[in-house]
Amino acid sequence: KAGVTQTPRYLIKTRGQQVTLSCSPISGHRSVSWYQQTPGQGLQFLFEYFSETQRNKGNFPGRFSGRQFSNSRSEMNVSTLELGDSALYLCASGAGSTDTQYFGPGTRLTVL
Amino acid sequence: GENVEQHPSTLSVQEGDSAVIKCTYSDSASNYFPWYKQELGKRPQLIIDIRSNVGEKKDQRIAVTLNKTAKHFSLHITETQPEDSAVYFCAASIAGGADGLTFGKGTHLIIQP
Numbered sequence: 256k257a258g259v260t261q262t263p264r265y266l267i268k269t270r271g272q273q274v275t276l277s278c279s280p281i282s283g284h285r286s287v288s289w290y291q292q293t294p295g296q297g298l299q300f301l302f303e304y305f306s307e308t309q310r311n312k313g314n315f316p317g318r319f320s321g322r323q324f325s326n327s328r329s330e331m332n333v334s335t336l337e338l339g340d341s342a343l344y345l346c347a348s349g350a351g352s353t354d355t356q357y358f359g360p361g362t363r364l365t366v367l
Numbered sequence: 368g369e370n371v372e373q374h375p376s377t378l379s380v381q382e383g384d385s386a387v388i389k390c391t392y393s394d395s396a397s398n399y400f401p402w403y404k405q406e407l408g409k410r411p412q413l414i415i416d417i418r419s420n421v422g423e424k425k426d427q428r429i430a431v432t433l434n435k436t437a438k439h440f441s442l443h444i445t446e447t448q449p450e451d452s453a454v455y456f457c458a459a460s461i462a463g464g465a466d467g468l469t470f471g472k473g474t475h476l477i478i479q480p
Binding site for chain 1: 399409410412413456462467468469471
């Protein structure tokens with residue numbers, strides 16, 4: 256099976272702009288989780304979608320949002336970008352019931 | 368919420384020696400504990416995981432042990448090789464829950480030739 260894919264791989268934005276990141280899970284996986292990775296804070300949970308429903312959200316402001324489509328592909332949106340949003344954004348897919356999660360290559364977001 | 372502490376932050380071992388990385392968690396309801404390896408510029412890769420109904424699990428040179436009473440779990444790598452050099456992350460979650468994985472801060476494992 257093909258692995259988790261994410262697009263784009265790199266993004267450069269300026270403060271105040273918004274950005275949309277995309278994640279395609281492993282075929283058959285219905286769960287998609289998003290994580291932010293920074294040198295200072297490490298890997299932090301953003302939110303998880305399962306069968307198009309957001310099941311929970313981590314401790315991030317409302318500027319961070321997401322959605323999942325019927326084919327399990329997921330998008331994450333960050334509005335009004337801040338310098339501190341510069342990070343590697345990783346998505347992970349899982350079959351749902353087993354909790355084993357497989358990560359995509361990430362999108363490196365740089366906010367100038 | 369869950370809190371995961373991971374030690375050490377950096378570990379340097381001679382090639383062929385063993386490496387041990389330790390993690391503690393705070394939420395006694397957590398019952399799923401994966402370990403990920405992340406090489407520079409690459410995605411985290413699942414290397415082994417353990418569930419709370421098991422005390423130990425092995426996969427070739429890698430093993431994980433879990434002590435539910437003490438709320439800690441450890442990764443053991445034997446006969447280390449240069450390709451084992453990477454950052455290792457432990458994580459904890461509640462199986463079937465929706466809070467995602469809570470990760471430790473990571474351990475940079477350096478294998479000295």
